[in-house]
Every structure is written in structure tokens, then in C-alpha cells.
Amino acid sequence: xxxxxxxxxxxxxxxxxxxxxxxxxxxxxxxxxxxxxxxxxxxxxxxxxxxxxxxxxxxxxxxxxxxxxxxxxxxxxxxxxxxxxxxxxxxxxxxxxxxxxxxxxxxxxxxxxxxxxxxxxxxxxxxxxxxxxxxxxxxxxxxxxxxxxxxxxxxxxxxxxxxxxxxxxxxxxxxxxxxxxxxxxxxxxxxxxxxxxxxxxxxxxxxxxxxxxxxxxxxxxxxxxxxxxxxxxxxxxxxxxxxxxxxxxxxxxxxxxxxxxxxxxxxxxxxxxxxxxxxxxxxxxxxxxxxxxxxxxxxxxxxxxxxxxxxxxxxxxxxxxxxxxxxxxxxxxxxxxxxxxxxxxxxxxxxxxxxxxxxxxxxxxxxxxxxxxxxxxxxxxxxxxxxxxxxxxxxxxxxxxxxxxxxxxxxxxxxxxxxxxxxxxxxxxxxxxxxxxxxxxxxxxxxxxxxxxxxxxxxxxxxxxxxxxxxxxxxxxxxxxx
Amino acid sequence: xxxxxxxxxxxxxxxxxxxxxxxxxxxxxxxxxxxxxxxxxxxxxxxxxxxxxxxxxxxxxxxxxxxxxxxxxxxxxxxxxxxxxxxxxxxxxxxxxxxxxxxxxxxxxxxxxxxxxxxxxxxxxxxxxxxxxxxxxxxxxxxxxxxxxxxxxxxxxxxxxxxxxxxxxxxxxxxxxxxxxxxxxxxxxxxxxxxxxxxxxxxxxxxxxxxxxxxxxxxxxxxxxxxxxxxxxxxxxxxxxxxxxxxxxxxxxxxxxx
Numbered sequence: 001x002x003x004x005x006x007x008x009x010x011x012x013x014x015x016x017x018x019x020x021x022x023x024x025x026x027x028x029x030x031x032x033x034x035x036x037x038x039x040x041x042x043x044x045x046x047x048x049x050x051x052x053x054x055x056x057x058x059x060x061x062x063x064x065x066x067x068x069x070x071x072x073x074x075x076x077x078x079x080x081x082x083x084x085x086x087x088x089x090x091x092x093x094x095x096x097x098x099x100x101x102x103x104x105x106x107x108x109x110x111x112x113x114x115x116x117x118x119x120x121x122x123x124x125x126x127x128x129x130x131x132x133x134x135x136x137x138x139x140x141x142x143x144x145x146x147x148x149x150x151x152x153x154x155x156x157x158x159x160x161x162x163x164x165x166x167x168x169x170x171x172x173x174x175x176x177x178x179x180x181x182x183x184x185x186x187x188x189x190x191x192x193x194x195x196x197x198x199x200x201x202x203x204x205x206x207x208x209x210x211x212x213x214x215x216x217x218x219x220x221x222x223x224x225x226x227x228x229x230x231x232x233x234x235x236x237x238x239x240x241x242x243x244x245x246x247x248x249x250x251x252x253x254x255x256x257x258x259x260x261x262x263x264x265x266x267x268x269x270x271x272x273x274x275x276x277x278x279x280x281x282x283x284x285x286x287x288x289x290x291x292x293x294x295x296x297x298x299x300x301x302x303x304x305x306x307x308x309x310x311x312x313x314x315x316x317x318x319x320x321x322x323x324x325x326x327x328x329x330x331x332x333x334x335x336x337x338x339x340x341x342x343x344x345x346x347x348x349x350x351x352x353x354x355x356x357x358x359x360x361x362x363x364x365x366x367x368x369x370x371x372x373x374x375x376x377x378x379x380x381x382x383x384x385x386x387x388x389x390x391x392x393x394x395x396x397x398x399x400x401x402x403x404x405x406x407x408x409x410x411x412x413x414x415x416x417x418x419x420x421x422x423x424x425x426x427x428x429x430x431x432x433x434x435x436x437x438x439x440x441x442x443x444x445x446x447x448x449x450x451x452x453x454x455x456x457x458x459x460x461x462x463x464x465x466x467x468x469x470x471x472x473x474x475x476x477x478x479x480x481x482x
Numbered sequence: 483x484x485x486x487x488x489x490x491x492x493x494x495x496x497x498x499x500x501x502x503x504x505x506x507x508x509x510x511x512x513x514x515x516x517x518x519x520x521x522x523x524x525x526x527x528x529x530x531x532x533x534x535x536x537x538x539x540x541x542x543x544x545x546x547x548x549x550x551x552x553x554x555x556x557x558x559x560x561x562x563x564x565x566x567x568x569x570x571x572x573x574x575x576x577x578x579x580x581x582x583x584x585x586x587x588x589x590x591x592x593x594x595x596x597x598x599x600x601x602x603x604x605x606x607x608x609x610x611x612x613x614x615x616x617x618x619x620x621x622x623x624x625x626x627x628x629x630x631x632x633x634x635x636x637x638x639x640x641x642x643x644x645x646x647x648x649x650x651x652x653x654x655x656x657x658x659x660x661x662x663x664x665x666x667x668x669x670x671x672x673x674x675x676x677x678x679x680x681x682x683x684x685x686x687x688x689x690x691x692x693x694x695x696x697x698x699x700x701x702x703x704x705x706x707x708x709x710x711x712x713x714x715x716x717x718x719x720x721x722x723x724x725x726x727x728x729x730x731x732x733x734x735x736x737x738x739x740x
Contacts, residue, residue, distance in 0.1 A: 452576025
């Protein structure tokens with residue numbers, strides 16, 4: 001796109017000429033990262049001074065860090081000075097005028113996934129009236145939530161309207177210094193979701209079923225914070241089964257969950273970012289830090305994820321089980337096909353007494369995909385009677401892919417009970433022939449076997465999401481054999 | 483015209499010829515038994531008919547009605563009405579038996595241009611077929627053949643056959659590993675399906691099964707060819723004289739042809 005390049009070059013010159021951050025009218029920042037860029041982002045979002053300071057501190061720390069390379073993934077490291085860290089969402093007027101103008105391959109995938117036409121229009125960024133219908137539906141739900149005192153808004157709004165909550169909890173679970181990508185996110189995060197559930201309130205709907213389309217504009221450095229007060233309950237859905245294309249190659253999100261006494265947070269993700277083409281070119285790098293803390297007694301945090309997209313995934317949704325009798329769960333399906341690589345798993349850190357955690361991980365490798373499970377179960381000295389059960393199953397399709405398992409177990413209390421089971425299976429030619437001899441085609445047989453393999457995880461997803469996830473796996477596996 | 487018509491079939495596995503010009507014609511309504519010593523090619527014939535691509539057909543023709551079977555892949559053959567009851571049924575962990583059966587049944591229906599059947603309708607269709615084969619609800623809930631005993635697997639194969647209602651069913655050593663009660667159950671299941679429109683090819687090592695499934699024709703297979711065919715009394719003669727007798731026949735036959 002010559003115009004875009006020209007614009008960026010022009011911007012870059014402007015920076016020299018006038019000093020950059022004064023140019024608040026422009027829609028995007030020039031590539032590169034320094035303190036001025038962070039000031040620009042903060043100013044664009046009309047943030048209070050404390051937020052800017054917080055970002056700058058994160059940035060200063062980030063500069064002292066080096067990119068981690070312990071994960072079992074191989075990719076060309078991004079050049080952080082070439083990334084554009086802020087650009088305003090594109091207006092609808094710039095988008096395609098109808099589905100006829102959208103990549104037919106994308107539309108065909110939407111149809112295979114059974115996505116309703118209205119959502120297809122939104123996903124593809126088509127500017128039509130139908131879009132506004134959805135927005136009004138969303139608003140209706142927001143009113144319903146507000147009546148119960150539930151706050152559900154973009155992070156940038158929360159920074160302005162609920163500074164006391166944001167200041168108290170942001171960075172309390174994932175500190176700015178936690179890791180390279182978390183520090184980067186803390187410095188430059190653009191938006192994300194903020195959820196606050198007051199004491200004793202049970203959130204009446206799955207958050208974000210209706211809002212998930214918003215994800216299209218959340219950008220590459222998403223930041224989400226969910227706070228569940230005592231005795232409250234919330235289920236949050238993130239992502240979308242529709243393939244998401246994005247010009248930004250690097251995605252580094254941070255998600256923090258705080259569950260107080262007797263609170264429960266269920267966080268479900270379906271991730272289907274662009275995985276790259278047949279040769280493994282392009283594709284999103286998804287480097288995410290997700291962590292929840294069971295701050296109070298009997299709190300519960302449950303992560304469920306279905307990861308089918310991205311070229312490289314690096315992600316470990318974790319639970320810190322601080323409150324006594326608190327519970328952490330991790331259910332995961334990670335699929336790698338073509339040249340995709342995933343290094344994913346969880347950390348369960350048992351601090352409180354009688355804490356329990358469950359890990360069910362299903363890794364599926366097809367094509368030349370490489371799938372790694374990496375998990376830590378840590379039982380601290382004071383965690384009397386902590387219990388963990390881990391099950392890591394890998395499935396191989398074809399003979400050019402790989403599955404790897406790295407379980408780490410650290411137990412510092414003799415009363416701890418940690419169980420780990422692992423299995424590797426292969427979809428065999430004999431199984432496919434058996435199915436074929438009963439009339440079932442190879443593709444249907446593979447999707448049937450894979451869905452059977454993932455059943456334990458899918459049943460943790462909200463119903464509608466589970467059906468979509470099943471279809472998604474089938475579509476993602478198309479052409480993986482033969 | 484024969485429902486299943488095999489002519490001059492030559493089949494190799496990894497360069498070794500196993501079937502060496504096999505001829506077999508089975509009419510609708512008939513049950514043919516194929517007997518023979520180990521390694522004579524009985525199971526190879528069963529696998530080739532079902533479309534296992536590990537076996538290379540180097541010569542010959544196989545017709546199912548008007549269809550050239552060798553032009554079809556395994557799932558299309560099932561759609562056309564061929565069924566193989568496996569000697570070693572394969573287990574599919576995580577996929578429930580009911581789900582599998584319905585997927586198979588609907589795939590076959592779609593192939594035949596019929597609409598798919600919904601889950602409720604399918605359960606109603608299954609129900610009357612269960613008791614005769616001693617299939618329990620629990621067996622339907624379990625994963626396909628996963629953790630099934632030898633006898634349960636074989637019963638499950640015949641149950642699948644009764645669900646798919648094929649034109650030609652090939653039973654590959656369905657009697658092996660069965661105790662006498664299970665054998666009787668399986669045989670009754672097969673007999674209940676005998677009809678003027680349907681044909682069976684029963685591959686077996688022992689005469690015992692043929693006491694229960696009485697064949698119209700018995701073939702003796704040795705070294706990749708059928709060396710002798712006759713009525714059901716041929717099976718008894720074999721039992722009496724042993725396979726050494728037919729192996730001699732095969733050698734003689736070769737001497738004659740040469």
C-alpha cells in the first residue's frame with residue numbers, strides 16, 4: 001500500500017520537524033517505540049497522569065529486559081522499532097461496501113463455520129445498517145448489567161471513570177516486570193475489557209457473546225482486567241471462531257483475573273488468528289500473559305481455551321491459589337496445522353491450604369505443526385493438603401508434525417498430592433480405513449475422532465461456543481491428511 | 483447375473499503376490515463360505531473387497547451389481563452396499579458407538595440420495611436391532627470397540643451390519659475368539675438378515691461356524707486361488723481330511739495347468 005507507506009514516512013518527517021507528541025490530531029503513531037510514543041498513546045486516550053507514569057515505568061523496565069527464548073518455538077524475532085504502536089480504528093467508511101468486496105476465501109470459511117450473515121458483515125468490516133442493529137443490542141445488555149452494578153467497559157474508559165479500581169488491581173496479578181511481553185504490553189497497551197462484578201452478584205449473562213465482535217478493533221496490545229468481588233460469579237468469553245486477519249504481526253495481550261472470597265470466574269477463549277499461508281509465511285505471533293489469582297478463600301478460577309490460530313503461540317493461563325480451599329482449572333485444546341507452532345500450558349501455584357487444581361490439556365498436531373505443553377504445578381511450603389490432577393494428551397495426524405510435553409512439578413509440602421498422566425496417540429490409517437469401510441469419508445472421520453479426543457474440554461465451554469469450536473476444529477483440519 | 487462377481491483377481495502386498503487369479507461369483511440370496519489354511523489369502527480377499535489401499539490389485543475385475551468396485555474408494559463401496567465385518571475391529575477412543583453408527587448410517591444414506599436421519603429417529607431405528615445381538619445401552623454409550631471384549635467386538639460388527647443393511651456382507655473370521663453362546667448369537671444375527679436380495683461371503687477357518695450359518699456353496703482357497711468348490715458337505719469333508727488334502731489338490735492343479 002503505497003499511500004500508507006507515504007503517510008508513515010510523512011509522519012516520521014513530522015516527528016523530526018515539530019517534535020512528535022504535540023501532533024495529537026494524527027490518526028497513527030510512526031513506527032518505533034520511545035517515551036514520546038508512550039506519551040502520545042496516553043494523550044490520545046486522554047489518560048490521567050498516573051496512568052502515563054505507570055506506562056513509562058513499565059517501558060523503562062522493559063528496556064532492561066531481553067526477549068525470552070526458552071519456549072519451544074522458532075521464529076524471526078520482531079523488530080520492535082518497526083512496529084506501529086498506535087493507530088486509530090479505521091472508520092467504517094473505509095471498509096468494503098458489501099461482502100462482494102471481501103476476500104471470497106474468508107467468506108467461504110465464515111459459511112463453513114455457520115456464522116450468520118449479520119456477523120459476517122461486521123467481521124469483514126462492511127459498512128451497512130445491520131451493524132448498527134447489533135450495536136443497539138449490545139447497548140440494551142449494557143443497561144441490564146448496569147442495574148446490577150456490574151461494570152463492563154473498554155479499559156480506556158475504566159482508566160478514566162473507575163481509576164480507584166484500575167489503580168488498585170492493574171498489575172496486581174501480572175506485575176509490569178513479570179516478563180518481556182507483559183512489560184511491553186504495560187507500556188503500550190491500547191485497549192481491552194474491564195469487568196467488575198460487585199459483591200454477591202451473579203452476572204446474568206455470558207459476557208461478550210454479543211460483544212465479541214468488538215474484538216475486531218481491540219488491536220494488538222490488549223489488556224483485560226476482571227474483578228469478581230466476594231461471592232460473585234462471572235463467565236467471560238473471549239475471541240471468535242471466525243478467522244481474524246490483522247496487519248499487526250505481533251500480539252502481546254495481558255489478562256488479569258482477581259477472584260475474592262467465594263467468587264468464581266470462568267474465562268473461555270477461542271483463538272483463531274491468521275496462522276500464515278501454506279508455506280508458513282505471515283501469520284500472527286501471539287505472546288500472551290494470562291493469570292488469575294484466587295485471592296480469597298473458596299474462590300475459583302477456570303480457564304478454558306481452544307487455540308487454533310496464530311503462527312506462533314506462547315501462552316500459559318495460570319492460577320495463583322492464595323485463598324484456602326480455592327480451586328484452579330485449566331482446560332485446553334491447542335491445534336497446530338501447516339507450519340504453526342504452539343508452546344502453551346498453565347501454571348498452578350498452590351499457596352493456600354486445601355487448594356485444588358485440575359489441568360486437562362489436549363494437543364493436536366497435523367501437517368508440519370509443532371505442539372508443546374508446558375506446565376508448572378507448584379505447591380508452596382504452607383499449602384497443606386494441596387491437590388493437583390494433570391492430564392496431557394497429544395494426538396498426531398500425519399508423520400511430519402510433533403508433540404512435546406514439559407511438565408514441571410515443585411512440591412515443598414509433604415502433604416501435597418500431585419498426579420500427572422500423559423498419553424500420545426496417532427490417528428491411524430487403520431482407524432481411517434475402518435471408518436471408510438462404514439461409509440465415513442476421511443475428513444469426516446478425522447473430525448469425528450478429533451472431536452472425541454477433545455470432548456472433555458469442549459464440555460467446559462458454554463454450549464453455543466462448544467458447537468462453534470467443534471466446527472472450527474474440522475475446518476482447521478481440512479486437508480491435513482493425504 | 484451374480485451380485486458379486488470376481489474375475490481373475492491378482493493382488494500383491496509390498497511386491498509379494500497373494501491372490502493369484504481368483505474367481506468367485508456370488509448370487510443374491512446366497513451364502514458362500516470360503517475356507518482354507520492360514521496364509522491362503524482369505525483375509526486379503528476380504529480387505530481388498532472393502533478397499534484397503536495397502537493391497538495392490540494388479541489384474542482382474544470385481545463387480546458389485548453393475549458397479550466396478552475397484553474404481554471406488556472404501557467409503558463409496560460402503561455406500562454402494564458392501565460391508566466387511568473385520569477380523570480385528572479397530573477401536574476409536576472418544577467416539578461413542580451411537581455417534582459412530584449414526585455417522586456411518588447417514589453417510590451411507592447420503593450416498594444413496596436419502597436424507598440424513600436425526601438423532602431421535604436413529605435411536606428408534608436402532609432399538610429393535612439391539613436385543614437379538616445382546617447389545618446393551620451401555621455398549622452403545624461406550625467408545626467404538628474401546629475396551630470391548632473379543633466377543634463384544636464381533637457382536638458389534640454384526641450389529642453395525644444390521645444397521646447398515648448392506649447388499650453384500652463379507653464376514654472375516656467372525657467366529658474367531660467367540661465362545662459357543664456368542665457364536666450362536668452372531669449366527670442368528672446373520673441368519674435373520676438372509677434375504678433374496680442379499681449375499682454373504684463368510685470367511686472362516688473352521689467348519690464350526692457353518693453348523694450355524696449354513697452355506698449354499700463352500701469354496702476352498704489355497705495359495706491365492708479357489709481350488710475346489712462344492713456344497714456344505716465339502717466343509718465336513720475338509721474337517722475330516724484336513725487342509726493337507728486340499729493342499730495336495732492345489733499342487734496337482736498347478737501341475738495340470740503347467
